Amino acid sequence: MNAAVAKGLxxxxxxxxxxxxxxxxxxxASRQANSDRxxxxxxxxxxxxxxxxxxxxxxxxxxxxxxxxVRYLSISGIAEKTLLATSGGNPPDVAGLWSDQVVQFxxxxxxxxxxxxxRASGIGEKDYIPAYWNEMTYHxxxxxxxTSPGTSALYVNRALMPPEYDSPAKFPKTLSGFDQFVKxxxxxSANGTLETAAFLPRDGFGSGxxxxxxxASFVDGEKIxxxxxxxxxxxxxxxxxxxxxxxxxxxxxxxxxxNYSSPQNPFLSGKLATLMxxxxxxxxxRLYSPKTDWFAVPLPYPDGHPELKGYTVLNLxxxxxxxxxxxxxxxFEFVRFVQRQDVMEKLCTEQFCNSPLTNVSQKFLKGHPNKxxxxxxxxxxxxxxxxxxxxxxxxxxGQEVGNAVDVMxxxxxxPKAALDIAEARLTEQWANYKQQVLNR
Amino acid sequence: MNHRRDQRxxxxxxxxxxxxxxxxxxxxxxxxxxxxxxxxxxxxxxHWIGTANYRELIGDxxxxxxxxxxxxxxxxxxxxxxxxxxxLALLLNTKTKGMAFYRTIFYIPSLVPMVAxxxxxxxxxxxxxxxxxxxxxxVGLPTPPWLTDPAWSKWTLVxxxxxxxxxxxxxxxxxxxxxxxSLYEAADIDGAKAWGKTRHVTIPMISPVIxxxxxxxxxxxxxxxxxxxxxxxxxxxxxxTYFFSMYLYDTAFLFQRMGxxxxxxxxxxxxxxxxxxLALKLSAKHVHYEGG
Numbered sequence: 175m176n177a178a179v180a181k182g183l184x185x186x187x188x189x190x191x192x193x194x195x196x197x198x199x200x201x202x203a204s205r206q207a208n209s210d211r212x213x214x215x216x217x218x219x220x221x222x223x224x225x226x227x228x229x230x231x232x233x234x235x236x237x238x239x240x241x242x243x244v245r246y247l248s249i250s251g252i253a254e255k256t257l258l259a260t261s262g263g264n265p266p267d268v269a270g271l272w273s274d275q276v277v278q279f280x281x282x283x284x285x286x287x288x289x290x291x292x293r294a295s296g297i298g299e300k301d302y303i304p305a306y307w308n309e310m311t312y313h314x315x316x317x318x319x320x321t322s323p324g325t326s327a328l329y330v331n332r333a334l335m336p337p338e339y340d341s342p343a344k345f346p347k348t349l350s351g352f353d354q355f356v357k358x359x360x361x362x363s364a365n366g367t368l369e370t371a372a373f374l375p376r377d378g379f380g381s382g383x384x385x386x387x388x389x390a391s392f393v394d395g396e397k398i399x400x401x402x403x404x405x406x407x408x409x410x411x412x413x414x415x416x417x418x419x420x421x422x423x424x425x426x427x428x429x430x431x432x433n434y435s436s437p438q439n440p441f442l443s444g445k446l447a448t449l450m451x452x453x454x455x456x457x458x459x460r461l462y463s464p465k466t467d468w469f470a471v472p473l474p475y476p477d478g479h480p481e482l483k484g485y486t487v488l489n490l491x492x493x494x495x496x497x498x499x500x501x502x503x504x505x506f507e508f509v510r511f512v513q514r515q516d517v518m519e520k521l522c523t524e525q526f527c528n529s530p531l532t533n534v535s536q537k538f539l540k541g542h543p544n545k546x547x548x549x550x551x552x553x554x555x556x557x558x559x560x561x562x563x564x565x566x567x568x569x570x571x572g573q574e575v576g577n578a579v580d581v582m583x584x585x586x587x588x589p590k591a592a593l594d595i596a597e598a599r600l601t602e603q604w605a606n607y608k609q610q611v612l613n614r
Numbered sequence: 615m616n617h618r619r620d621q622r623x624x625x626x627x628x629x630x631x632x633x634x635x636x637x638x639x640x641x642x643x644x645x646x647x648x649x650x651x652x653x654x655x656x657x658x659x660x661h662w663i664g665t666a667n668y669r670e671l672i673g674d675x676x677x678x679x680x681x682x683x684x685x686x687x688x689x690x691x692x693x694x695x696x697x698x699x700x701x702l703a704l705l706l707n708t709k710t711k712g713m714a715f716y717r718t719i720f721y722i723p724s725l726v727p728m729v730a731x732x733x734x735x736x737x738x739x740x741x742x743x744x745x746x747x748x749x750x751x752x753v754g755l756p757t758p759p760w761l762t763d764p765a766w767s768k769w770t771l772v773x774x775x776x777x778x779x780x781x782x783x784x785x786x787x788x789x790x791x792x793x794x795x796s797l798y799e800a801a802d803i804d805g806a807k808a809w810g811k812t813r814h815v816t817i818p819m820i821s822p823v824i825x826x827x828x829x830x831x832x833x834x835x836x837x838x839x840x841x842x843x844x845x846x847x848x849x850x851x852x853x854x855t856y857f858f859s860m861y862l863y864d865t866a867f868l869f870q871r872m873g874x875x876x877x878x879x880x881x882x883x884x885x886x887x888x889x890x891x892l893a894l895k896l897s898a899k900h901v902h903y904e905g906g
Contacts, residue, residue, distance in 0.1 A: 429759035430742025580852035
C-alpha cells in the first residue's frame with residue numbers, strides 16, 4: 175500500500191509540476207532567452223510576405239544593439255488574445271494591432287499612453303501625416319505608433335475599359351460621370367447574365383464607409399447618426415447598384431467571387447473592372463495576375479461639391495504597448511527604431527504600402543513596387559482622408575450598417591427603414607458601452 | 615482502518631482529476647454564472663446588476679434571430695446527419711473485400727480541421743466556379759447562389775454538416791457489430807427480408823447508440839461556430855447564418871460584454887439541457903437496452 179501511495183504522490187507531483195510549468199512557461203520562456211539581453215515579446219497579426227517584411231525589421235533592430243532582443247511572434251486573433259493577456263497581467267511588450275482598435279483598447283484601460291516616451295525621444299505630430307497621427311491619438315493622448323498604413327483608391331483594369339475611360343486622365347472625376355461609366359463598362363452575356371460589373375460598392379477596402387464620400391458621418395458628436403440624410407443618400411447610392419444590375423443577378427454574380435488573395439479575386443478574374451483597395455493590392459496583382467494592365471485613380475466626388483474631392487478611407491497597422499508590459503521602456507526603443515525613415519520606408523516597400531511619415535524620400539516613391547504609390551501618398555495627405563469614428567463601438571457600427579445594407583439589397587426593408595433599425599440598435603449599444611465600459 | 619486508508623488512496627489517485635475539474639471546469643463555470651449577473655468588460659471589475667442581462671436578452675432581436683438560425687440548423691442537420699451516418703455504417707458493416715480501406719476513407723473527412731474545411735467548401739459552393747454548381751448545371755438543374763442568398767445559405771451549412779459524420783459512423787459501426795448474430799438467424803428462420811431485419815432487429819438493437827449520437831449531435835449543432843464563422847463573416851447575408859455561438863463570441867470579444875455573453879452562454883446551456891431531456895423522454899419507449 176505504501177508503494178501505491180508513493181506512486182500516487184509521484185503522479186500528483188509530476189502533474190502539479192507540469193501544471194506549474196505550463197502556467198509559468200510563457201513568461202519564463204519569453205524573458206530568459208538570452209541571459210545578457212532583455213527580451214521584448216512582440217505579437218503581430220501578419221503571416222506570409224508581411225510577416226517576413228517585419229521579421230527583417232526585427233532582425234535589423236536585434237543586430238543594431240546588444241541590450242534588447244525582440245522576440246517576434248505571429249499570432250492569430252491578436253486583438254482578443256492581447257486583451258485577455260492584458261487582463262491576466264501577462265501581456266506582450268508590444269502588440270501589432272490595427273488603428274481602429276485604439277479607442278476600444280484605450281477605453282478598456284489596456285494601453286500605455288506613449289506621450290512621455292515620444293517627447294523624450296523627440297518624435298511627435300510633426301513627423302506624421304496628420305490623418306494618420308489622428309488615428310493614433312484619442313482624447314488628447316498618444317496610444318500607438320504606425321507600421322504600414324493604407325489609403326483607398328480605385329484600381330482600374332485597363333483591358334476592360336472602353337477607349338473613353340482607358341487612362342487616369344480620361345477617367346470620370348464626379349459621381350454622375352462615374353455612374354455613366356458603370357453603365358457603359360458593365361457587360362452582360364447574350365442570355366442577360368452579368369459578365370463584368372464596372373464597379374460594385376460592397377467589395378473592397380473601405381466599402382463600409384461610403385457616407386464619408388457624401389460628406390456625412392456615422393456619428394454627430396457622440397450621437398449615433400447612421401440614419402441621417404447624408405447616410406441615407408450614401409447607402410441609397412450603394413443600393414442603386416443592386417437595383418441596376420438586378421438583386422438576384424447581383425447575388426448570383428457576387429457568389430462567384432473567389433477569395434481576396436487568390437487568382438479568383440473578382441478584380442483579378444475580370445469580374446470587376448474596378449476595385450476600391452489599398453496600396454497593398456498591387457502585391458496581389460503581382461502574385462496572381464501579373465499580366466493585368468492597371469492604373470489607379472482617386473474615388474469620384476459628388477457633383478457640385480468640389481470640397482469633397484480627394485476622399486479616401488484610411489487605416490493603419492500600429493504598434494501599441496499594453497498596460498502591464500514588463501519592459502515598456504525597451505519596447506518603446508523598438509517602436510522608436512521602426513519610426514526611423516529608412517526603416518519605415520523599407521518596411522512599407524516590402525509590404526507594398528505608402529509611408530505614414532511626413533517626410534518621404536524620392537528613392538521610396540520611385541523604387542516602390544506599386545507604381546501608383548505617389549497617389550496613395552497624396553490621398554493620405556488630403557483633408558478628406560478619413561478613418562474610423564472614435565467610438566468604442568466601431569465594430570458594432572460596421573456590423574449593424576453592413577446588415578442594414580444586406581437587408582435593403584435583399585428587398586427586406588426600405589433603405590430608410592433598414593437604417594432606422596440600425597440606428598435604434600446602435601443607440602442602445604452605445605448607451606450600454608458608455609455605462610459598462612466608460613462608467614458614465 | 616484499512617477501509618479508511620483505501621479511501622485516502624482512492625482520493626489521492628482521483629486528485630489530479632479533481633484538481634483539473636475544479637480549476638479548469640468548475641471554477642470557470644461558476645465564474646461565468648456570476649459574471650452573467652454583472653457588467654463585465656474584461657479589464658474592469660465586474661459590477662453586480664442582478665438579472666438585467668437576462669432581461670435584456672428577452673428584447674434582443676439579434677439574440678432571437680441567432681437562436682432561431684441555430685435551432686433551424688440543428689433541426690435539419692441532426693436528423694440528416696443521423697440518417698446518413700446510419701446508412702453509411704450499414705454499408706460499411708457488410709462483408710466486402712477491402713472493407714478496412716473503405717472505413718478509413720469514410721472516416722478521414724471528419725479529421726479535417728474545421729477552418730480548412732470552411733475554405734474548401736467555399737470553393738465547392740462558389741456560385742460560378744464551384745464544383746457543385748458545375749455539376750448541377752451539367753445535368754440541367756438550377757445553380758443557386760449558395761453563399762449569397764439567405765434562402766440557401768443555411769442549407770449550405772446543413773449539407774456541409776454531413777461531411778463530419780465520420781465519428782458518429784464509427785460509433786454506429788461498433789454498435790452494429792455488437793448485434794448478436796443469433797437474432798439475424800432467428801429472423802431468417804422467420805422469413806424476414808433485409809428491410810425487415812433492419813427494422814425489427816438492427817434498429818432496435820442499436821437504438822441506445824442512436825440516442826447517444828442524437829444527443830451528442832444536438833449538443834454539437836447548437837454549438838456550431840467555426841464553419842459559419844469562416845464561411846459567412848458576420849453571419850452574411852442579412853444575418854441568415856449568424857449562429858448563437860457567433861453572437862456570443864462577438865459579444866464577448868468584439869463588443870467586450872463578458873457579462874452579457876455569459877448570460878447568453880447560460881441560456882444556451884438551459885436550452886441544450888432541455889432539448890437533451892426532451893430527447894431522452896421522447897425516446898424512452900423506443901430505446902431498447904439489452905438486459906432491461
